[in-house]
Amino acid sequence: MADETKGWDRNQMAERAAQELEDGWYVNLGIGIPTLVANYVGDKDITLQSENGMLGMGPFPYEGEEDPDLINAGKQTITELDRTSYFDSATSFGMIRGGKIAAAILGAMEVAENGDLANWMIPGKLVKGMGGAMDLVAGVGRVIVVMDHQNKAGESKVLKSCTLPLTGTGVVDRIITNLGVLDVAEGGLKIVELADGVTEDELREATEATIV
């Protein structure tokens, strides 16, 4: 079992995920580590979508400047930018379903080698709901998962097949974990990159899915 803290930390994973984004893209970032990706886009012209009805999401407000009418999809207070536009939820998911959003970066509970994704419920334990995740993975151009490689019990979250209820089937393109970067490919996952200080053997040992 690989050390839980081995490889990249949360910020390094977010930094690596930011490299996936191309100049001019409209992008949706999920809750958790994906939110941190916004800190690393650098000079690239990236417009962030918040699926509750906003393009051009800005940073958190300064204390005392919070606006109850301005929140992101994680219900956190945010700010607008000079490029911002607002719209209703049906329009928002029209642009998602219609393939206008270039990429979504999402967290996951489990990912399978065929690109199946599970991130919305644990039967009998955790019932929160899928929110916009099912629409996003079905509609956007590219789905990138950012998550810890293993759960708190040290079990692989990168599996031959998902055990939890699915968010989408065959939807994931790339997986970025603390141990490295993997692509969903013919017959299994392909190693794209190893995290700092992680060997290929360590990555393989920590992965239940087939690596081709």
Next chain:
Amino acid sequence: MKKVYPDADAALDGLLFDGMHIAAGGFGLCGIPELLIDAIVKAGTRDLTIASNNCGVDGFGLGKLLDTKQIAKMQSSYVGENAEFMRQYLSGELELEFNPQGTLAERMRAGGAGIPGFYTKTGVGTQIAEGKEVKQFRGEDYILEEGIFADLSIVKAWKADDTGNLVFRKTARNFNPPAAMCGKVCVAEVEEIVPRGSIDPDHIHLPGIYVHRLIQGEHEKRIEKVTTRNREEA
């Protein structure tokens, strides 16, 4: 015909009945029809089916209707952050129909636009697709989802004129326009009713044809998660 009513109780008079289907605007606690929810709590209408993205939080928004056990069924995409909701759902007191967020919004919009069903790729191959018709278009599978036709819509906007033309503010727009469209009757609550002609017709977000009754009132506008940055970071 006058659309403006003195308060939420008056605006809902004659519209509520047990077992009814209500579509509510709002996302989390943002842009929710606080005053109309309070009036429904007061009216005690029971056995409600409510289409709303979330169900408020414990003790606020639609969460108040959970506390009084007035809700029989929710049609929602996300119900985290609400312990009482979880308790009633896990004990079987409350029925929950999970809808992907975009599917829920489109079901409302479709219902309001007279479209009884539409096909979407969202949810194909998941629990959501169970029991739904699958049809292939251009070589890919899509599932049939039905439009929502509610008895009543309750929504919150920022400004209105007395003919019911609505303007929303920032991300408080969210589900309010599609929710307003899909009810037989729509009651809107706003922060300010302005004189006719003072809103530029090009700046109206939802035309008054969708709004039947209107009230103005004070809103708490509670924030669910206050998040800030330090000034030094700027």
